[in-house]
Amino acid sequence: MNLLRGLAVLILFQGIGEGISHITGIPVPGPVIGMVLLFLALQFSHTETPAWLGRTGHVLIRWLSLMFLPACTGLFFLPDISSSQWLPIAGAIVLATLLTLLLAALLMQKLMPAEGHRP
Template identity: 35%
Template sequence: MLFFITLLLLCQLLGEAAVRLIDLPIPGPVVGMALLFVGLLIRGGEPPEALGQVAGGLLNNLALLFVPAGVGVMLHLDLVQAEWVPILGALIGSAVVTVAVTATILSLTARLTGAAPREEETKE
Protein backbone atom coordinates (compact mmCIF):
# COMPACT_ATOMS: atom_id res chain seq x y z
CA MET A 1 0.00 0.00 0.00
CA LEU A 2 2.91 2.34 0.73
CA PHE A 3 4.13 1.74 -2.82
CA PHE A 4 0.88 3.04 -4.28
CA ILE A 5 0.79 6.11 -2.02
CA THR A 6 4.32 6.82 -3.21
CA LEU A 7 3.23 6.22 -6.81
CA LEU A 8 0.38 8.73 -6.50
CA LEU A 9 2.68 11.34 -4.97
CA LEU A 10 5.32 10.67 -7.62
CA CYS A 11 2.75 11.16 -10.39
CA GLN A 12 1.74 14.46 -8.78
CA LEU A 13 5.39 15.51 -8.51
CA LEU A 14 6.02 14.66 -12.17
CA GLY A 15 2.90 16.58 -13.13
CA GLU A 16 4.02 19.63 -11.16
CA ALA A 17 7.49 19.44 -12.70
CA ALA A 18 6.06 19.14 -16.22
CA VAL A 19 3.75 22.12 -15.68
CA ARG A 20 6.61 24.29 -14.44
CA LEU A 21 9.05 23.18 -17.17
CA ILE A 22 6.62 23.54 -20.08
CA ASP A 23 4.70 26.45 -18.50
CA LEU A 24 1.30 24.80 -18.99
CA PRO A 25 -1.87 26.55 -17.80
CA ILE A 26 -3.06 23.28 -16.21
CA PRO A 27 -2.67 22.33 -12.53
CA GLY A 28 0.18 19.91 -11.87
CA PRO A 29 -2.00 17.33 -10.09
CA VAL A 30 -4.23 17.12 -13.20
CA VAL A 31 -1.19 16.38 -15.37
CA GLY A 32 -0.05 13.85 -12.76
CA MET A 33 -3.46 12.17 -12.86
CA ALA A 34 -3.19 11.98 -16.66
CA LEU A 35 0.26 10.40 -16.30
CA LEU A 36 -1.16 7.83 -13.89
CA PHE A 37 -4.01 7.14 -16.31
CA VAL A 38 -1.58 6.61 -19.21
CA GLY A 39 0.52 4.33 -17.03
CA LEU A 40 -2.53 2.25 -16.14
CA LEU A 41 -3.52 2.07 -19.82
CA ILE A 42 -0.04 0.87 -20.78
CA ARG A 43 -0.12 -1.68 -17.97
CA GLY A 44 -3.49 -2.94 -19.22
CA GLY A 45 -6.07 -4.93 -17.33
CA GLU A 46 -7.59 -3.96 -14.01
CA PRO A 47 -5.77 -1.55 -11.70
CA PRO A 48 -4.17 -3.22 -8.69
CA GLU A 49 -6.51 -3.72 -5.74
CA ALA A 50 -4.11 -1.94 -3.38
CA LEU A 51 -4.23 1.16 -5.61
CA GLY A 52 -8.02 1.04 -5.40
CA GLN A 53 -7.80 0.85 -1.61
CA VAL A 54 -5.47 3.87 -1.46
CA ALA A 55 -7.70 5.85 -3.82
CA GLY A 56 -10.78 4.81 -1.81
CA GLY A 57 -9.14 6.01 1.39
CA LEU A 58 -8.41 9.37 -0.20
CA LEU A 59 -11.95 9.66 -1.53
CA ASN A 60 -13.43 8.79 1.86
CA ASN A 61 -11.54 11.74 3.37
CA LEU A 62 -12.03 14.11 0.45
CA ALA A 63 -14.04 16.55 2.56
CA LEU A 64 -10.89 17.36 4.54
CA LEU A 65 -9.27 18.66 1.36
CA PHE A 66 -11.95 21.35 1.07
CA VAL A 67 -11.10 22.85 4.46
CA PRO A 68 -8.29 25.08 3.07
CA ALA A 69 -10.61 26.36 0.32
CA GLY A 70 -13.29 27.16 2.89
CA VAL A 71 -10.77 28.98 5.04
CA GLY A 72 -9.67 30.94 1.97
CA VAL A 73 -13.24 32.00 1.26
CA MET A 74 -13.71 33.09 4.86
CA LEU A 75 -10.42 34.97 4.78
CA HIS A 76 -11.48 36.90 1.65
CA LEU A 77 -15.18 37.22 2.47
CA ASP A 78 -15.12 40.96 1.79
CA LEU A 79 -13.88 40.27 -1.75
CA VAL A 80 -16.60 37.64 -2.23
CA GLN A 81 -19.23 40.16 -1.07
CA ALA A 82 -17.91 42.76 -3.51
CA GLU A 83 -17.81 40.32 -6.46
CA TRP A 84 -20.86 38.16 -5.74
CA VAL A 85 -22.56 38.83 -9.09
CA PRO A 86 -19.70 37.48 -11.27
CA ILE A 87 -19.20 34.58 -8.85
CA LEU A 88 -22.90 33.68 -9.02
CA GLY A 89 -22.82 33.98 -12.81
CA ALA A 90 -19.79 31.72 -13.03
CA LEU A 91 -21.41 29.13 -10.75
CA ILE A 92 -24.69 29.08 -12.68
CA GLY A 93 -22.94 29.17 -16.05
CA SER A 94 -20.58 26.34 -15.18
CA ALA A 95 -23.47 24.23 -13.86
CA VAL A 96 -25.43 24.74 -17.10
CA VAL A 97 -22.39 23.93 -19.23
CA THR A 98 -21.65 20.84 -17.14
CA VAL A 99 -25.20 19.51 -17.53
CA ALA A 100 -25.19 20.24 -21.28
CA VAL A 101 -21.81 18.57 -21.87
CA THR A 102 -22.77 15.57 -19.74
CA ALA A 103 -26.05 15.13 -21.64
CA THR A 104 -24.29 15.46 -24.99
CA ILE A 105 -21.61 12.92 -24.10
CA LEU A 106 -24.24 10.53 -22.71
CA SER A 107 -26.25 10.84 -25.91
CA LEU A 108 -23.19 10.30 -28.12
CA THR A 109 -22.06 7.34 -26.05
CA ALA A 110 -25.52 5.77 -26.23
CA ARG A 111 -25.51 6.18 -30.01
CA LEU A 112 -22.00 4.78 -30.41
CA THR A 113 -22.69 1.75 -28.24
CA GLY A 114 -26.15 1.20 -29.67
CA ALA A 115 -27.69 1.25 -26.20
CA ALA A 116 -31.46 1.20 -26.29
CA PRO A 117 -33.41 3.40 -23.85
CA ARG A 118 -34.65 1.62 -20.77
CA GLU A 119 -38.30 0.71 -20.38
CA GLU A 120 -38.97 3.55 -17.89
CA GLU A 121 -37.58 6.14 -20.31
CA THR A 122 -39.82 5.11 -23.22
CA LYS A 123 -43.09 5.31 -21.19
CA GLU A 124 -42.74 9.05 -20.56
Protein backbone atom coordinates (compact mmCIF):
# COMPACT_ATOMS: atom_id res chain seq x y z
CA MET A 1 0.00 0.00 0.00
CA ASN A 2 2.75 2.41 1.05
CA LEU A 3 4.77 1.49 -2.02
CA LEU A 4 1.81 2.42 -4.21
CA ARG A 5 1.38 5.73 -2.41
CA GLY A 6 5.02 6.56 -3.09
CA LEU A 7 4.75 5.43 -6.69
CA ALA A 8 1.69 7.67 -7.19
CA VAL A 9 3.58 10.72 -5.91
CA LEU A 10 6.61 9.98 -8.12
CA ILE A 11 4.47 9.44 -11.22
CA LEU A 12 2.62 12.67 -10.45
CA PHE A 13 5.92 14.59 -10.43
CA GLN A 14 7.00 12.75 -13.59
CA GLY A 15 3.76 13.85 -15.26
CA ILE A 16 4.16 17.47 -14.16
CA GLY A 17 7.74 17.41 -15.47
CA GLU A 18 6.64 15.94 -18.82
CA GLY A 19 3.94 18.58 -19.04
CA ILE A 20 6.35 21.45 -18.41
CA SER A 21 8.90 20.02 -20.86
CA HIS A 22 6.21 19.63 -23.50
CA ILE A 23 4.61 23.06 -23.06
CA THR A 24 7.81 25.11 -22.81
CA GLY A 25 9.72 23.10 -25.43
CA ILE A 26 12.98 23.28 -23.44
CA PRO A 27 15.36 20.39 -24.26
CA VAL A 28 15.38 19.11 -20.67
CA PRO A 29 13.45 15.83 -20.37
CA GLY A 30 10.31 15.68 -18.23
CA PRO A 31 11.61 13.24 -15.60
CA VAL A 32 14.65 15.47 -14.95
CA ILE A 33 12.33 18.47 -14.42
CA GLY A 34 10.21 16.23 -12.17
CA MET A 35 13.33 15.33 -10.18
CA VAL A 36 14.21 18.99 -9.69
CA LEU A 37 10.64 19.81 -8.60
CA LEU A 38 10.49 16.91 -6.13
CA PHE A 39 13.89 17.91 -4.76
CA LEU A 40 12.72 21.49 -4.24
CA ALA A 41 9.48 20.26 -2.63
CA LEU A 42 11.46 18.09 -0.20
CA GLN A 43 13.99 20.85 0.53
CA PHE A 44 11.36 23.44 1.32
CA SER A 45 8.90 21.24 3.21
CA HIS A 46 11.10 21.41 6.35
CA THR A 47 9.96 17.98 7.49
CA GLU A 48 11.52 14.55 7.36
CA THR A 49 11.05 12.73 4.05
CA PRO A 50 7.99 10.50 4.60
CA ALA A 51 9.15 6.91 5.18
CA TRP A 52 6.80 5.52 2.51
CA LEU A 53 8.29 7.83 -0.13
CA GLY A 54 11.83 6.98 0.92
CA ARG A 55 11.06 3.27 0.68
CA THR A 56 9.51 3.52 -2.79
CA GLY A 57 12.51 5.49 -4.01
CA HIS A 58 14.89 2.96 -2.51
CA VAL A 59 13.12 0.04 -4.19
CA LEU A 60 13.02 1.75 -7.59
CA ILE A 61 16.68 2.80 -7.44
CA ARG A 62 17.70 -0.73 -6.46
CA TRP A 63 16.14 -1.97 -9.71
CA LEU A 64 17.60 0.77 -11.90
CA SER A 65 19.85 -1.68 -13.79
CA LEU A 66 16.84 -3.75 -14.83
CA MET A 67 15.12 -0.63 -16.20
CA PHE A 68 18.22 0.29 -18.17
CA LEU A 69 18.49 -3.14 -19.76
CA PRO A 70 16.15 -2.56 -22.75
CA ALA A 71 17.82 0.80 -23.49
CA CYS A 72 21.31 -0.70 -23.31
CA THR A 73 20.29 -3.50 -25.65
CA GLY A 74 19.78 -0.82 -28.32
CA LEU A 75 23.55 -0.51 -28.44
CA PHE A 76 23.73 -3.72 -30.49
CA PHE A 77 21.18 -2.44 -32.99
CA LEU A 78 22.64 0.87 -34.10
CA PRO A 79 21.72 2.43 -37.43
CA ASP A 80 24.00 1.72 -40.40
CA ILE A 81 27.03 3.94 -40.18
CA SER A 82 29.78 3.88 -42.75
CA SER A 83 32.49 1.53 -41.50
CA SER A 84 35.14 4.27 -41.61
CA GLN A 85 33.35 5.95 -38.67
CA TRP A 86 33.42 3.01 -36.26
CA LEU A 87 37.01 3.52 -35.13
CA PRO A 88 36.62 7.25 -34.37
CA ILE A 89 33.36 6.59 -32.50
CA ALA A 90 34.56 3.66 -30.39
CA GLY A 91 38.00 5.20 -29.84
CA ALA A 92 36.57 8.53 -28.75
CA ILE A 93 34.12 6.95 -26.31
CA VAL A 94 36.54 4.58 -24.63
CA LEU A 95 39.58 6.89 -24.49
CA ALA A 96 37.71 10.11 -23.70
CA THR A 97 35.66 8.45 -20.95
CA LEU A 98 38.78 6.92 -19.41
CA LEU A 99 40.69 10.21 -19.53
CA THR A 100 37.79 12.20 -18.11
CA LEU A 101 37.24 9.73 -15.26
CA LEU A 102 40.93 9.82 -14.44
CA LEU A 103 41.50 13.58 -14.58
CA ALA A 104 38.19 14.59 -12.96
CA ALA A 105 38.82 12.16 -10.07
CA LEU A 106 42.35 13.50 -9.53
CA LEU A 107 41.14 17.11 -9.69
CA MET A 108 38.30 16.54 -7.23
CA GLN A 109 40.61 14.68 -4.85
CA LYS A 110 42.92 17.74 -4.85
CA LEU A 111 40.02 20.12 -4.21
CA MET A 112 38.30 18.16 -1.44
CA PRO A 113 38.81 19.51 2.07
CA ALA A 114 40.46 16.99 4.40
CA GLU A 115 37.72 14.86 5.84
CA GLY A 116 37.82 14.54 9.61
CA HIS A 117 35.10 11.96 9.90
CA ARG A 118 35.22 9.04 7.49
CA PRO A 119 32.14 6.87 7.94
